[in-house]
Amino acid sequence: MKVFFKNTATGVRYQIVKIDPKDAKDRKVVLQGEHGQFTELFDPERFKRMGYLLVQEQDEEAA
Amino acid sequence: MTSWNRANKLGFDFETSGTLPEYALQPWRRAQGEKFWATSLVYINQQLGWVHGGVNPTREMMAEMLQYAIDNNMTLVGWNTPFDISVLLAYGLHDLVMRCKWLDGMLFWKHATVTPEYDTNRSKKKHYGLKGLVAELWPDQAGYEDDIDFNSTNPEMIEKRWRYNIKDVIFTLRGAEYWWDWLTPGQRRCALIEARCLPMVAEANLNGMPVDTLYANDLALKLNADAAGAMGKLAQWGVKPAVLRSPTQLSRLLFTEWGLPAIKKTETRALSTDKETLHELSFIDDRAKAIKTYRESVGNQAKFADAPIKSVTYNEDGCTHPQAFIYSTYSGRMTYASKQGRNKDERPVGFAVHQEKRGKEFRSVLIAPSGYDMVEFDADGQEFKWMAVASGDPTMLSLCLPGQDPHSYMGAVIAGRDYFELMILVAGEDEKGLLQRKMGKLGNLSLQYRTSAKRLCSVARVDYNMPMSLNEADHIWNTYQHTYVMVPVYWDNQIIKVKRDGYVETFAGRRVQMTGDWNNRDLRWSLESTAINFPIQGTGADQKYLALACLRDYCREHYIRFMLDMHDGLYFLIPKATTAEAVPYMKHVLDTLPYKKAWGFEPPVPMTFSAKVGPSWGDLKKWEG
Numbered sequence: 001m002k003v004f005f006k007n008t009a010t011g012v013r014y015q016i017v018k019i020d021p022k023d024a025k026d027r028k029v030v031l032q033g034e035h036g037q038f039t040e041l042f043d044p045e046r047f048k049r050m051g052y053l054l055v056q057e058q059d060e061e062a063a
Numbered sequence: 064m065t066s067w068n069r070a071n072k073l074g075f076d077f078e079t080s081g082t083l084p085e086y087a088l089q090p091w092r093r094a095q096g097e098k099f100w101a102t103s104l105v106y107i108n109q110q111l112g113w114v115h116g117g118v119n120p121t122r123e124m125m126a127e128m129l130q131y132a133i134d135n136n137m138t139l140v141g142w143n144t145p146f147d148i149s150v151l152l153a154y155g156l157h158d159l160v161m162r163c164k165w166l167d168g169m170l171f172w173k174h175a176t177v178t179p180e181y182d183t184n185r186s187k188k189k190h191y192g193l194k195g196l197v198a199e200l201w202p203d204q205a206g207y208e209d210d211i212d213f214n215s216t217n218p219e220m221i222e223k224r225w226r227y228n229i230k231d232v233i234f235t236l237r238g239a240e241y242w243w244d245w246l247t248p249g250q251r252r253c254a255l256i257e258a259r260c261l262p263m264v265a266e267a268n269l270n271g272m273p274v275d276t277l278y279a280n281d282l283a284l285k286l287n288a289d290a291a292g293a294m295g296k297l298a299q300w301g302v303k304p305a306v307l308r309s310p311t312q313l314s315r316l317l318f319t320e321w322g323l324p325a326i327k328k329t330e331t332r333a334l335s336t337d338k339e340t341l342h343e344l345s346f347i348d349d350r351a352k353a354i355k356t357y358r359e360s361v362g363n364q365a366k367f368a369d370a371p372i373k374s375v376t377y378n379e380d381g382c383t384h385p386q387a388f389i390y391s392t393y394s395g396r397m398t399y400a401s402k403q404g405r406n407k408d409e410r411p412v413g414f415a416v417h418q419e420k421r422g423k424e425f426r427s428v429l430i431a432p433s434g435y436d437m438v439e440f441d442a443d444g445q446e447f448k449w450m451a452v453a454s455g456d457p458t459m460l461s462l463c464l465p466g467q468d469p470h471s472y473m474g475a476v477i478a479g480r481d482y483f484e485l486m487i488l489v490a491g492e493d494e495k496g497l498l499q500r501k502m503g504k505l506g507n508l509s510l511q512y513r514t515s516a517k518r519l520c521s522v523a524r525v526d527y528n529m530p531m532s533l534n535e536a537d538h539i540w541n542t543y544q545h546t547y548v549m550v551p552v553y554w555d556n557q558i559i560k561v562k563r564d565g566y567v568e569t570f571a572g573r574r575v576q577m578t579g580d581w582n583n584r585d586l587r588w589s590l591e592s593t594a595i596n597f598p599i600q601g602t603g604a605d606q607k608y609l610a611l612a613c614l615r616d617y618c619r620e621h622y623i624r625f626m627l628d629m630h631d632g633l634y635f636l637i638p639k640a641t642t643a644e645a646v647p648y649m650k651h652v653l654d655t656l657p658y659k660k661a662w663g664f665e666p667p668v669p670m671t672f673s674a675k676v677g678p679s680w681g682d683l684k685k686w687e688g
Contacts, residue, residue, distance in 0.1 A: 005277065007275065007277075007278075007430075009430065009431070009678030009679070009682075010275070010278075010427065010430065010678050010679050010681075010682055012275075012277070012278055012281075012427075014277050014281070031277060031280075033277070033280065033281030033284060034281055034285070035281050035282075035284040035285035035288060036281075036284040036288070038280040038281065038283075038284060040276060040277060040280060046381050048433070049273065049381055049432065049433050050273065050275050050276070050277070050381065050430060050433075051275075051430065051433060051678070052277070
């Protein structure tokens with residue numbers, strides 16, 4: 001099952017490769033973009049403010 | 064407003080601090096657990112002879128000042144006022160701020176004395192700061208800031224800082240009055256319109272612009288891969304990255320080792336390796352093409368992907384805060400500072416947004432905040448229209464009327480074909496027709512400021528990516544001169560007039576002093592160009608300030624935020640629920656700006672705006688209503 005962060009406003013999406021460490025306050029997320037993988041500090045509030053939502057592949061297909 | 068009335072002016076100024084000294088200039092830190100605060104506020108009415116305010120001012124104290132100004136119909140006067148207004152906004156006083164009237168002594172000083180940048184030694188460029196004013200007008204008082212510690216909590220220093228703050232306001236009022244008296248009625252008009260925009264600029268600086276850091280990271284990867292690909296090719300020819308970073312070594316490689324033809328020289332007479340040179344060489348040599356790709360990719364990654372991410376990380380609020388500055392260009396256009404401080408104190412608060420590349424790929428980095436649409440209002444054919452008005456050229460003026468397309472017209476004349484036939488081809492997106500229109504656009508936009516055929520050739524190749532021979536450029540150049548016959552006449556007349564008057568003026572009355580040495584061969588071309596360009600480009604700036612001034616109340620009432628001023632466009636953030644109503648209304652306001660009332664001059668052709676709406680700067684689509 002692939003999980004993505006999808007920007008609901010612009011439509012761009014990034015596949016989550018891993019979130020590490022899972023419970024730490026400053027946890028980082030490795031994302032797969034169109035041009036490669038990059039690491040981003042995972043702040044759920046900021047991701048939300050940027051317009052990103054978590055979606056699974058099957059949600060994508062349904063959409 | 065003709066004479067300066069001390070009775071209705073409230074001079075004011077803040078001193079500020081933060082949990083780090085540098086935060087004192089970053090009011091957006093207030094929202095981050097109060098990492099920013101005001102250490103003192105002074106407001107003074109000279110006529111009544113009183114000083115109000117206090118140390119560690121509260122929000123209530125600030126609101127009291129604003130309410131007093133509103134109730135007594137007073138105007139608040141500051142120096143570099145956008146900063147002080149952004150302090151008030153950071154304390155949550157948006158509604159009162161937007162209802163107040165503002166003036167800025169720094170703005171008056173600039174309007175009274177500004178000269179073109181090239182006319183001044185860079186190190187002597189005027190910054191119009193208050194301390195510089197005191198040194199110039201009241202030298203015996205200069206250095207009054209010398210032993211002030213802006214962050215100390217020592218009671219003695221707090222007292223000293225308070226007295227310093229009072230002096231700042233007194234000098235602000237004296238300076239503003241001094242320079243107001245210097246201004247012509249036209250300059251005053253422009254300064255007052257610009258002053259009406261100050262709270263909108265302050266708000267934009269405070270709020271910054273949200274960055275999609277995920278997108279920016281992916282863009283950085285793409286540009287990095289482009290650079291790596293180009294470097295991989297160059298490695299086959301034995302080129303190392305260090306060579307590409309040094310203009311001297313690169314020059315040796317291109318022209319000595321590879322024997323490529325020199326294109327032009329630098330000011331120091333060395334062989335140039337600039338963007339234009341590499342662009343020309345890229346047509347004839349694959350190695351030069353790889354160098355061009357490498358340098359562009361590295362530069363674009365640093366400026367337009369890494370820098371926005373870096374500023375977001377630094378600012379800690381998800382936003383980049385390029386600081387709009389209204390005092391830095393002689394034409395009146397806003398510029399944006401990507402950093403605060405210098406050398407080791409440099410802080411990456413923003414990025415070079417005013418240099419941002421065109422196209423979705425780069426611009427998608429900036430997004431609208433959640434719940435907002437980003438809206439662009441672009442002044443249609445702004446410089447073409449103002450040139451039509453300035454030159455009075457009948458063909459140009461007729462092309463400014465509704466339904467006309469000046470670029471198709473010019474393209475048709477260049478190609479020797481029928482104008483309406485080309486319009487039909489363009490409407491049908493015919494490839495050849497579009498190319499001919501593009502040629503017309505290039506001619507219209509590049510030739511209205513005396514560009515030579517040789518320069519046109521270079522602009523076509525570098526900026527428009529259109530191959531062009533010198534013969535073709537010559538043909539376009541001649542066609543332009545025969546099509547718009549009054550434009551060259553305007554150039555000549557304007558040079559004579561400005562040389563005689565010692566200044567050049569926009570339609571609104573903004574002036575630039577042109578007292579430079581017209582006999583200096585190196586300077587003369589620049590002075591003549593300013594004489595020609597300034598009425599067009601400066602009027603463009605005046606038009607945008609008038610637009611902002613006219614939209615201010617509507618924006619306040621509908622929670623609309625000004626975001627950015629860029630080229631011919633003004634960008635706003637509009638709450639989504641309001642967009643459908645706000646865009647047509649704002650467009651109507653912009654299409655019918657009160658030029659006659661504001662400037663005493665009515666343009667003879669309609670000055671219209673186009674609207675685009677979208678979730679990010681890269682996703683703006685034409686507003687169809």
